[in-house]
Amino acid sequence: MTRRIVARTILGIVLSLAADxxxxxxxxxxxxxxxxxxxxxxxxxxxxxxxxxxxxxNTGFAAGGAFGYDTGDGIRIELNxxxxxxxxxxxxxxxANGHLSSTSLMINTMYDFLPxxxxxxxxxxxxxxxxxxxTIGALSGRDWKPAYQAEGGLRTYVSDNVSLFGxxxxxxxxxxxxxxxxxxxxxxxxxxxxxxxLSFNLN
Numbered sequence: 001m002t003r004r005i006v007a008r009t010i011l012g013i014v015l016s017l018a019a020d021x022x023x024x025x026x027x028x029x030x031x032x033x034x035x036x037x038x039x040x041x042x043x044x045x046x047x048x049x050x051x052x053x054x055x056x057x058n059t060g061f062a063a064g065g066a067f068g069y070d071t072g073d074g075i076r077i078e079l080n081x082x083x084x085x086x087x088x089x090x091x092x093x094x095x096a097n098g099h100l101s102s103t104s105l106m107i108n109t110m111y112d113f114l115p116x117x118x119x120x121x122x123x124x125x126x127x128x129x130x131x132x133x134x135t136i137g138a139l140s141g142r143d144w145k146p147a148y149q150a151e152g153g154l155r156t157y158v159s160d161n162v163s164l165f166g167x168x169x170x171x172x173x174x175x176x177x178x179x180x181x182x183x184x185x186x187x188x189x190x191x192x193x194x195x196x197x198l199s200f201n202l203n
Contacts, residue, residue, distance in 0.1 A: 027072045032165075034197030035063040038084035040100065044188040045091060045136065046175075053092035055136065055187075057100065060086030062193045066108070070201075076110040080126060082169070084191055088136060098135040102189060104171060105129055106149055122167075123152045130173040132189045139178035139185055147173035153195075161201040169193045 038060035045053045061084065068078025085101040106128035113121045126149040133142025153167025172190035179185070 028070050029202040030068050030070055030199050031065065031202065032068070032078075032197055032199035033065045034082075034165075034167075034195045035061070036193055036195035038062040038086050039192040039194070040086045041190060041192065043100075043190065044175075045185055046188075047139075047183065047185040049183050050092070055091045055096070056089045057086040058089050060084055060101075062191075062195060064104075065197075068108075068110075072115075074112045074115045076108075076112065076124075078108045078110065080104070080106045080108050082106075082171075082193070082195075084193060091136060096137055098137060100132075100134040100136070100187065100189065102133075102171075102173070102191065103131045104147060104149070105131075106147070106171075108149075108151075112155075119154055119156050121152070121154050123150075125150050130171065130189070132173050132176040132187075133178070134187075136178055136185070136187065138180045139183060140180070141176060141178040143176050145174040145176060145189075147171060155199070161203055163199045163201075164196075165199060166194075166196045169195060 040057040042054050042056050045055045062082055064082030066078040066080040068076050070076045083103045088096050088098045106126035108124050108126035110122055110124035129144045130147040131144050149171035151167050151169040153165055155163045155165035157163045170192055175186040175188050178187050
């Protein structure tokens with residue numbers, strides 16, 4: 001009798017865990033929106049006339065969104081786009097005018113470490129393109145360049161289908177050419193972004 005009770009108890013626990021796992025493993029599509037600050041580091045500006053200079057930027061803004069697929073087992077794949085814009089502070093140590101902006105289009109692979117926990121830490125990497133450009137002094141230009149990004153963050157569900165997240169994201173692309181009628185330069189681009197947003201499951 002005791003063995004039967006123990007066996008039934010164990011079977012009940014196993015079935016309960018299996019049901020929870022099946023529920024947690026339900027795949028779903030989702031959309032998300034995000035916004036925050038863009039923190040461009042000191043970048044490299046290679047001018048054909050003035051040579052190699054460093055340019056620094058003021059704190060800018062960033063906003064974007066994503067459409068993704070959550071496999072239910074901790075892996076997410078998404079198409080992500082982010083726009084950022086930062087005004088220039090100094091070029092070669094001298095006050096300058098202008099701005100640098102980018103619009104990214106990336107395919108991300110994300111991994112949730114604890115997909116069923118109240119707070120879920122995650123990391124991700126992405127490959128794609130960034131449309132980088134702007135105006136630095138008298139020089140201007142814009143072009144699509146190959147790019148990559150890496151991110152890490154924390155998210156939590158505020159309802160059955162809505163989650164809140166905050167993350168850090170680093171992105172970098174190839175240099176873009178800025179030009180004027182008498183000069184040209186190669187502007188290096190990379191960005192640190194601090195973002196917060198909401199994600200909605202499309203059940």
